[in-house]
Amino acid sequence: MFGKKRNNDTHEKQIDPELITKAFAKAIADGDIVNLKFLFGPFSPARKTSPERFETEKYSYMIAVDDQENDPVFADALRMVGSPEIQKHIETELAANRPAQLPSELVLALGDNAVRLKKYTSAAQAYELLRIRARMQEQTLELADEALDVGDIKKAARGYVIATGLEYDYAAFPEPLPKTPNYQMNALILHGEYPLSPEDCLPLRETSAFLQIALGYILLNNEIAARLEKRSIETRTEFLRELVRMRDPGWDGFLARYREAIKLRHEFAERIRRANAIESGGESDLENEIDKSQGEDPVEMPRALLGRTIDNGTWWQYLKELAYTHPAAILFTTRQLIGGDEIIVPLHNDESPVAKALGLVSE
């Protein structure tokens, strides 16, 4: 017990070199810049000086499972990591007592795999390290514009999504970071001012102006969206439709709820009309009594839009959550003061080609 030293603590840590190679290959194949940096970091299980070990449960996520070992992308990464020059570089960097210098070949392959896997923030970091991010973005946009020229909307939309995904936020604290989707905040900015007239309502703006706002919002980048300004309304509408479906695979599910909310809005407007008619001299009838007994809570509208109730939820809470779950949904809502409460209500122009293209209106 006390006083006796345990000899096994003094043994040098043994690491299976194959495990190291496979862990690096997995990070490359997964397009995972965080794992790659960690593998070179001071507490990396790949370092002899670190007490961390690959064999422990917490690092199981770094080791490729059998299925992945048969994947050609992983096989390519394994070949690359296993090359004598890269192996030598990895060994040198892991043995050195200083911040490691990552091999650019691996970082480039990682970035490319990240793009294929739609892990754009990881790709942006890899390309930023290589100082090619802005040029990759520009090349992607050029190819997307070429696709748009020949009417390939899907390819163009994919290009714009990739290019905006590679955007960097140089004002991030404490260091520049990839820009991440922030629809919740942008939705609040778009609905920042209460609309005093129908023309102020975002969904009722003139089609071209609406498309400009909508594309900037969905792409999360007004400058990149401005490249589309000269395209025809038809092209921009189709482009927006494609983007919305790419960003939100659950859009069709939302449409059913949106129609329900529109139905509620019509019913509510009808009740108001009747109430006004009664107040101005009409008399109550059985229909009105039934209406009253059914309740007239306008909050049913944001509830229907969101698909759930937020306890004591205010308009902006509904708006933010709606923007998070279905980003494009907030383009077809507006703020409305009813009684003493402000809520969000569904709204679109029945004649708008955008509303038709997005399935809000049956054509």
Add this chain to the structure above:
Amino acid sequence: MSEVNTGYIDFFSILGLDENARPGDVRKVYRKRMKALVSEIARAEITEQSRVRYLLDMAQLNAALLVLRESGPRDEYWNERKALIALEDKWREAVDASDDGAEMVRREYIGRLQSFLSRYCEELMLAAGQDKECVEHSHWDNAHTRHASRILRFYRNDLHQKILERLPYVEVTPPEIDFEERRRFIAGVLAEGS
């Protein structure tokens, strides 16, 4: 000497003066330029883009006056700038010579670079908006400050990025990029989902 010192803000060149200019010259040129800028703004159609540019021009002129009109702050600024440029050169030389001390020099340089840019491209530009002489000539007010804080943060980061991009690679080995191959890669990714 490093590549034309780009990125290290030069208040003398903002005013179109050389480094031996007297405080009297600084004031004279500042007033002339600010007057021209203010009248240009009054005539121009203000868009989001032009607002950013005018605000930045105004903040730079104000800061140039604040820093250069007295010898104390002027010498401190100019010496700090010269030391920073010399440190960049020292680091480059250490990297070229594979010197073991390169990492230490790099850390010192990065720290001083951040401090220099924060001070002269952000803090002093905002502080100039509170200076009586600057306010009198530029009509700078709280609304300017509110807009400028965001714009100056971007401006500072932009300069920082410009400098970092020309420095030796540290976090990764210098890459060999074939942009034709890059274009083919992107085209391939875009075609994959078609």
